[in-house]
Amino acid sequence: xxxxxxxxxxxxxxxxxxxxxxxxxxxxxxxxxxxxxxxxxxxxxxxxxxxxxxxxxxxxxxxxxxxxxxxxxxxxxxxxxxxxxxxxxxxxxxxxxxxxxxxxxxxxxxxxxxxxxxxxxxxxxxxxxxxxxxxxxxxxxxxxxxxxxxxxxxxxxxxxxxxxxxxxxxxxxxxxxxxxxxxxxxxxxxxxxxxxxxxxxxxxxxxxxxxxxxxxxxxxxxxxxxxxxxxxxxxxxxxxxxxxxxxxxxxxxxxxxxxxxxxxxxxxxxxxxxxxxxxxxxxxxxxxxxxxxxxxxxxxxxxxxxxxxxxxxxxxxxxxxxxxxxxxxxxxxxx
Ligand code: ASP
Numbered sequence: 001x002x003x004x005x006x007x008x009x010x011x012x013x014x015x016x017x018x019x020x021x022x023x024x025x026x027x028x029x030x031x032x033x034x035x036x037x038x039x040x041x042x043x044x045x046x047x048x049x050x051x052x053x054x055x056x057x058x059x060x061x062x063x064x065x066x067x068x069x070x071x072x073x074x075x076x077x078x079x080x081x082x083x084x085x086x087x088x089x090x091x092x093x094x095x096x097x098x099x100x101x102x103x104x105x106x107x108x109x110x111x112x113x114x115x116x117x118x119x120x121x122x123x124x125x126x127x128x129x130x131x132x133x134x135x136x137x138x139x140x141x142x143x144x145x146x147x148x149x150x151x152x153x154x155x156x157x158x159x160x161x162x163x164x165x166x167x168x169x170x171x172x173x174x175x176x177x178x179x180x181x182x183x184x185x186x187x188x189x190x191x192x193x194x195x196x197x198x199x200x201x202x203x204x205x206x207x208x209x210x211x212x213x214x215x216x217x218x219x220x221x222x223x224x225x226x227x228x229x230x231x232x233x234x235x236x237x238x239x240x241x242x243x244x245x246x247x248x249x250x251x252x253x254x255x256x257x258x259x260x261x262x263x264x265x266x267x268x269x270x271x272x273x274x275x276x277x278x279x280x281x282x283x284x285x286x287x288x289x290x291x292x293x294x295x296x297x298x299x300x301x302x303x304x305x306x307x308x309x310x311x312x313x314x315x316x317x318x319x320x321x322x323x324x325x326x327x328x329x330x331x332x333x334x335x
Contacts, residue, residue, distance in 0.1 A: 011056030012089025014116035014127040059089025064207035071103035075202040083110035083138030097157030099306040106198030154180035158332040208312030210234040221251035228259035234308035243277030247287035260292025
């Protein structure tokens with residue numbers, strides 16, 4: 001293994017260029033800036049190898065195939081590098097960092113996903129600092145898991161959410177403390193970092209058909225039933241508070257029941273920013289459970305959706321997936 005960090009550009013604002021329609025990714029535009037930053041560091045930063053998705057994308061165009069492609073590249077080059085930086089758009093970065101944590105079990109090396117709110121070619125870009133921080137985390141073995149670095153924090157990838165559409169501290173993990181603070185020094189909270197154990201793998205299989213819906217007063221049962229029709233295999237319900245839903249809407253509950261008896265795995269997370277689903281605290285939450293939904297505890301919607309897609313895509317039995325959705329498999333939930 002050499003000492004070169006692999007930098008994979010998936011796209012996003014960090015490498016974008018202005019066009020008449022707004023910022024858009026341009027193949028080949030980002031690499032020279034990164035080379036220049038590394039060169040100017042006069043050895044303070046590790047050397048890099050640079051690869052790019054063909055073509056780099058605005059992450060609003062990301063698909064489960066994009067997650068699979070990124071995971072495949074990282075897995076195939078795992079032995080060749082001490083660590084990995086994935087440059088990615090911020091819009092769906094939390095989905096990708098969650099998905100990678102499930103697609104690359106026991107990876108055992110740092111995978112740092114980062115990007116920028118302002119293109120690196122612009123004077124006030126945050127991309128330079130984020131890239132430098134990510135390289136510094138990726139080259140040392142202290143945090144051997146999939147993380148998301150942005151602004152002043154290093155977050156567990158499957159705990160992160162985008163919380164700001166324009167601010168430079170755009171990500172947070174409100175239900176789990178940062179794994180490191182990125183200040184004058186990079187201060188790692190070692191007690192929170194997951195140990196590297198197990199045999200590294202690349203989860204095989206295509207990703208399943210899943211969806212996420214947010215409850216709101218008046219959500220029609222027939223719309224829910226339509227969403228739950230084939231080919232849906234898994235559904236994340238972003239429920240109220242501690243995991244509550246409309247227990248008096250019997251048609252709504254019947255739609256959940258019909259879906260679960262057809263083998264759809266229905267998982268409840270909270271639409272609150274902080275806290276967790278607490279099974280059994282309210283009768284309105286118990287009704288969802290009786291209809292067959294399983295509690296997603298303190299998982300983010302992004303983590304629940306990608307975990308469901310990965311697990312169901314492996315062809316595991318419905319009962320196994322229902323159980324695993326409540327188990328901690330990559331640090332995504334607090335049991
Ligand atoms: N639309 C961009 C993207 O997600 C936003 C960004 O990178 O900040 O690719």
